[in-house]
Amino acid sequence: MTERIVVVGAALLDGGRLLAARRSAPEELAGRWELPGGKVEEGEAPEAALVRELREELGVDAETVERVPGEWPLKSPYVLQVWTARLRPGSAAPRPLQDHDALRWLTPDEIWHVDWLDQDVPAVRETLAGLNTHTR
Numbered sequence: 001m002t003e004r005i006v007v008v009g010a011a012l013l014d015g016g017r018l019l020a021a022r023r024s025a026p027e028e029l030a031g032r033w034e035l036p037g038g039k040v041e042e043g044e045a046p047e048a049a050l051v052r053e054l055r056e057e058l059g060v061d062a063e064t065v066e067r068v069p070g071e072w073p074l075k076s077p078y079v080l081q082v083w084t085a086r087l088r089p090g091s092a093a094p095r096p097l098q099d100h101d102a103l104r105w106l107t108p109d110e111i112w113h114v115d116w117l118d119q120d121v122p123a124v125r126e127t128l129a130g131l132n133t134h135t136r
Contacts (some may be wrong), residue, residue: 007074008050009035009120009128012062012094017105018127019094020114021057024101033114035082035123036100050083057098061091070126072120078133082123084130 012019012035021036023029030102038053041048047064054062068082087094104114108128116124 001033003077005078006040006049007037007048007078007080008040008046008053009037009080009123010050010054010062010064010085011035011068011082011123012054012060012087013085013131014105015070016091016131017107017125020104020106021096022102022104022114022115023099025099030082031115032117033104034117034120037079043088045084046081046135050085054085054094054115057095057100058103059092059097060094061088062086063088068123068127068130070123072119072122075081080119080123082127084127096120115136 008066020033022033034056036054037050040049051062052063054060062085065084067087068084074080096103
């Protein structure tokens with residue numbers, strides 16, 4: 001069986017807005033936007049990996065809320081799983097510490113105003129679909 005490595009992404013939500021992070025590296029991804037996150041380490045739960053990655057990349061104290069349905073293939077052997085997340089009370093504001101040079105809080109009307117990485121587009125669509133169902 002081929003190895004499968006899970007990459008977790010955060011649909012970090014605040015007041016109905018979604019946080020997008022602009023990549024600064026590697027060069028082929030620089031300037032495009034993504035859901036922040038990273039690789040799940042061996043023996044680590046995906047939710048714990050996401051909390052750790054958000055602390056490392058954005059300097060925030062966050063908690064996962066629920067998994068966004070679906071899983072999206074990245075460059076083999078990686079797959080993307082996304083969780084909605086929120087900042088814990090008292091957390092610092094997000095700032096680009098690793099792999100990013102800018103952050104933007106996007107309202108639902110602004111979601112498509114940034115150039116998302118191709119592999120993040122279906123995850124962002126699914127996140128929006130879930131938000132629309134929860135707000136009805």
